[in-house]
Amino acid sequence: MSEMKTAAYICSGCELGDKLDVAQLSKIAQKEGKMALVREHEFLCSEAAVQIIRDDIANEAVTHICIAACSRRAKTEAFHFPEVAMSRANLREGVIWIVAEGSEHDEVRQDMADDYVRMACAELKKMKLPQGNPNHAGNKRILVVGGGMSGLTAALEAAEAGYEVVLIEKENQLGGWASKLWKRVPFKQPYAEPQDTGAAALAAKVTAHPRITVHLNSTLAETSGAPGRFGVQIAQESGASVTEEVGAIVQATGFSAYDLNKLPELGGGKPNVTDQAGLEALARAANGATIKRADGKEISSVVFIQCAGQRDDSGTHLPYCSGHCCATSVKQAMYFKDANPDVDTVVMYTDLRMPGMGEDFYRSAQDKGVIFTKGKAAAVETSGDGCTVKFRDLILDEDTAVNADLVVLATGQVPNAGVDLEAWNPIVTAAEGGSEEAKVQRVELHKTSVLKLNYRQGPDMPQLKQGFSDSHFICFPYETRRTGIYAAGPVRRPMDMLQATEDATGAALKAIQAVENASLGRAAHPRSGDLSFPSARLEGCTQCKRCTVECPFGAIDEDEKRYPVFNESRCRRCGTCMGACPVRVISFENYSVDTVGMQIKAVDMPDEFSEKPRILLLACENDAYPALDMAGLQHHVYSAFVRAIPVRCLGSVNTIWITDALNSGYDGVMLMGCKHGDNYQCHFVKGSELANYRMSKIDDTFKQLGLEPERVITHEVAITDHARVAQLINDYAAKINEIGMSPMKAFA
């Protein structure tokens, strides 16, 4: 692109012409915005008007256009001009729909619209048309780690969608836990009887599939690269090593059973006490006949103890519920009842949790005569030939006991997630500091890694909670903080087989999305298709490492001189690095410190005696900005003194914007981002949390400047908060009125 030629198009439709002086807006675009071409139209999103814009691009060599009409989130199909850079002034949702009706508000309404036109013109001049990531690669193969139910499903789904798959499994056969079961919990009508697992058939299908390569007895030795160009070394048991190149990875490494020996009070480790996996082995040995104990005795009574070493709030055992164990015990009790209805089967539970169609399965078990006892097991004593379960009956509120030939403990799922980065990072820091002990620890810990990534951020994915692999749990379950790598199945959260297969399908689709976007040099989710990418002016970089540390996605490595190395394909384009950079050298073509900074400076600042304060609102474009649009749509009135600028994520807010705003006379700055903390809703996981942290540090600056700390305020906003955002703005405007106009106006 050679010469920049700007054009502004101002719409007077949707009552914009009735409520605003459009001629004045045109004048501002021309005189102050310095737009080379300014046109007005009474119906800008109409085919005719869009054609005018197209003609200008074609005939007048327009390269940058400013649309002053509705919100940037509206009419996106009409205003779709991928060949030029574009800014939008939000006059409809942002001005005429939210400013109070009546001629007494004409002045402030017009002021607001004038400023939004000034801002859009200022932004436009700093924008460049994104060209796409030049360092992209187009490998579209998908690596699936783990050959259990989740892994097999992911592999088959991806292969059936036309993608080549490499599947690695550490054992000598496919099928994982599913291949060790006698039957599975029913997933089809009428949900009454245990069903065949189907693992063998699925494994056969995968093995025979022309697009799937299976490596048995194999683990990962090293993983490097980024989406579209992952290089993986596969270590085989024989000692041989295979190198494969893939575009995306699905981690379906499943779970291990909680160690029975950690439950001695419930008889763990003693004879005639087993876990659910142990019972499956006995059932497979019986092959449909009466189930016998390990010592050969036919079992005539069995007690299943639910939540054994789970849902434990004492901190000794697993604190969570594994989700599948109630249905599994019901299924296993049916093994006994189906072979011989005279066997006494007791399921001892505190809360029976039967997700999905489990209620029908539960009813079927009751019908077969399985006894359900609401009780908490206190101890299992093994004496001679059988066991005695001492328990508290929670309905009859008494301590009692029951005898059984066999006790089955429903233990939980422990994820095979690899290295916990929280433990890894301090060891690496110590090892780099020269500690010999830490160096040994680092080697030992690295052996337990699953993915063996060579990222500077550590060899595995971050863990979300309780050792489960990363997942954007609330909004985008299969997405992790390692772009192009997706967790599926019980490694991500505890789940049953049906949920695991659904999970695997979702993860396979995410992997496909990642390889397709990577091959075009575009961002993966959640800014899917975005062609912009971060670049750094390295001559200004001070090697402070804030960008590499704060990037939520581990997209930035460091070279030998400790300069950041951007892996564009791993990047999600949130701009957290841009917000972090103290010397402001990181930018995107169409989103930078300047594009926002110039908007802030473009606002016409009334003097301190005008009684017209100015409030800057930096709103996350994922949740807060749509909520503001919705407030407009619902005609919630809010203060006309506010000037809203959408940001990619609150994490991309550079503190220079706040300082600039306050120095140029703004009376207050509002930040609206997503919920952070344990149940975060931030699309970029850490963005809003980092913004909040950075803002907490800004207080000292205020004190030095002699400004009230209330001049900057941060809010958590959800997309549904349309009434609340209006209220928050009005409350803040009242607050600003209370503390008075900014003393900085005099210096601006």
Added chain:
Amino acid sequence: MNDLNRQAIANYKNDFLREVEERVEDGDWVRMCMQCGVCAGSCPLGNAWEHTPQKLFMMIRAGKREEVLSSDSMWMCTSCYNCIVRCPRKLPITHIMHGLAHYAHKLNMAPKGQPTRDIAKLFWDNLVKTGRVNELKFSLAMYFKDGFMQGIRNALAMQAVGMGLVKAKRLNPMEILGGHKCKDQGGIHRMIAKARAIEAHKKG
């Protein structure tokens, strides 16, 4: 201990749930209870009971034969049907309560002096004799069920009400001499005998 009880104990040993399933009317529903407690919370007389239906079902599963059958809880049921309407598992709880009460009575394990049981027994005996309820005899039997002196005291306390009923022709003192009967008294007796035989055939 009556013969029926001895025989049931011998038959079912410790498997009280099976005994209830086979011998108590609608007892085969007990296994389907999921212990949600909605019946216990819905019963308008719930706090007057020693055991709620939820607890009774749990006790049956736990094999507490003596405690269940000697409980007075099922005798307290007023048949309001709240529990039946609300049970998410559709258990006919009211019917099970009556079934349990009847079974306990047959085994002679129901609590002695339980007023509901006493009234039910007096009412039944009064009714089957002639095929018609003799209200005067029924009232007197009620007054005197706890002894002669107590009967006199009860009758004196109710004197004014009784006289009022006589004056309003709602109570005929001559009923004391036998009272009115249905046409085919023998037929009634044969019907009841047949019903008993069918019941015995169906349950245990």
